[in-house]
Amino acid sequence: MSPAVGPAVGTVLAISRVELIRMLRERSNLFFVFVLPLLLVVFIGLQFGGTAGTPVGVVGDGAATDELVELLDEQGGVNVTRVDDADELEDLVSRGNLGGGVVVGEGYGAALAAAEPFTIGFVARPDSASMSLRTVVEAAVAEHAAASQAARHVADVTGLEASTLVDLADDVRGEVATVTVTAAEVGGDALAEEFAGLGQFDLGASGQLFLFVFLTSLAGSAALIQTRQYGVAARMMSTPAPTPVVLAGLAGGRLAVALFQALYIIVVTTVGFDVDWGDPLATGVLVLLFCVVAAAAGMLLGSVARNDAQASGAGVGIALVAAALGGSMMPLEFFPEGMRQIALLTPHGWANTAMAEIVRRDGGVADVAVELGVLAAIAVVLTALATVTLRRAIVR
């Protein structure tokens, strides 16, 4: 590193570091940067996600109950969780943590072995989804009790020992011809195909990433105005740091804020929500370019707005409108064709299109080259504009 470059880099990092520290110290950011993005990821996941299955709780012990749980798991569309007791199960269902629950009382295994009648409890909220869930549970229970029911029927007709007949029925279960129903779907659902295989929160996470990176960057442009209002920007110009270095530092501060927001969402959703972000290189380049776009937009707004209140207000408004138009609040696939074209007027539209390719179709950098190119062009134009306007704002 040349003697001139070292101090310049140090100055850029010093300014950027302070801008990031100031963002983290702003109390209102604790909610908008750290909490709200995750809330919306969860909300959208619950609205549009859903391939993970309905959570079902099961209360009961013993080998027979374990077999029933396995059968429930095999039914598809449900995720089985073991719960300690019936009271806890009712509580979890009533709170909505579970879609429904099954209570298997003591003696279930013995009743099956003796081909005796037995009642299993089903707990659910009074809604249509519960009816569907009950059908799934009944199917599993019927399959599990099939041998026992057959043995009881034969014992009643022949007078043979029921428990012997149960063992016999279990032995021949695999050899008995079964009726299988196959389903053929007609009128293919393109949307279902598009979102097939996505985790529950995958869809919301990427949209919210772009929304909040842009929102935090634009709303955070108020900090840039404060730097001018506090007189610190002018004072920076009285130091030996050259004007381009000061401008680079202020731009670096905006980029640091955008990158921090992006990394936070990616890390937390990956660890906490098992979100799949696709090819790391493609996603990395895409997110970096989007962060540059957002940082430049924030710098531009911070250069032209008259005061921090104006910058915050305009920033939030612009960010939310761009996010809505660009498919960060609802997947672009749900948009009518005309709106999809309008979405491409926003960086979000290009970013969400690229992310869909990366996450849903295992796309790489080459597959999203057009989107990356457009974002790079937007970044260059906005950065140039922002640099010129910011220079005018702080250099007399």
Next chain:
Amino acid sequence: MDAVLQCTGLRRAFGELKAVDDVSFEVGAGETYGLLGPNGAGKTTAISMVAGLLATDGGEILVAGEVMTPRASAAKRHVGLVPQELAIYPDLTARENLDFFARLYGMDKGGRANRIDRVLEVIGLADRAGDRAGEYSGGMKRRLNIGIGLLHEPRLLILDEPTVGVDPQSRNSILASVEDLATDGISVLYTTHYMEEAERLCDRIGVIDRGRLVAEGTRRELVSRIGEQDVVRMKVVGDASAAAAACESVEGVGSSDAEGDEVVCLMDAAAGRLPALLAAVGTSGASVAGVQVREPDLEDVFLHLTGNALRD
């Protein structure tokens, strides 16, 4: 004089307004130089050019022998600027503010820590160094503002009206700090429109009005410009103009002017000539309700040189 700052023929205009017009002055090593003038006189424009914040339209600025321009990094290393308005981050602590600007001055890590500790002691904020500046009193913020200017041990410290809006106690503290700087050998360029501050702090004073340096010198030199005369201010009942005209005939009176219901005379040896002066007022048909005699000060100098009061 070993000049730390040399300004020659400085000019700067904003449209038709000549904010600074052919201003030249020097500040010697360890000297405190005051730019005294009313608001809008051109003081801040002048020091903005000296600090490299503003380009000149003409003239030259040399700081420790280096030419100062907005791009002159070498010259800027010799200058510490304390702007009139606070220039600190209120959401950072005093130590963080100092550390931030120390990095901008390219100070290395070891030297930075030691120097920050030293500056915190000098400005009396060592025990509050970890508190955010936004929680400080106005005086503490002002001291931090000055501390940032001192951080890199500049040859020239520029203080732009540092006591504006400050309570009397903090003001005294700031003035004492500036006096200490002079004893430490730092050259100070101090702008103010408070005559008392210029008289107390400055080795030499430049009087600036409407962008021009109208006079320069020590306090004694400036006051001598209006002669060894006393100022006699008389409150009169009756026609003040007629009374002022009558006073001009008294021996030793240099000038006599009516200001409202007062007559202001500049005269030699006033103490021995007061009876004659009071008699002259009486001959005009007016009577004297009160008299004040004092030595002239910079306010009178400014009035004498520009025809305007300093606080206008």
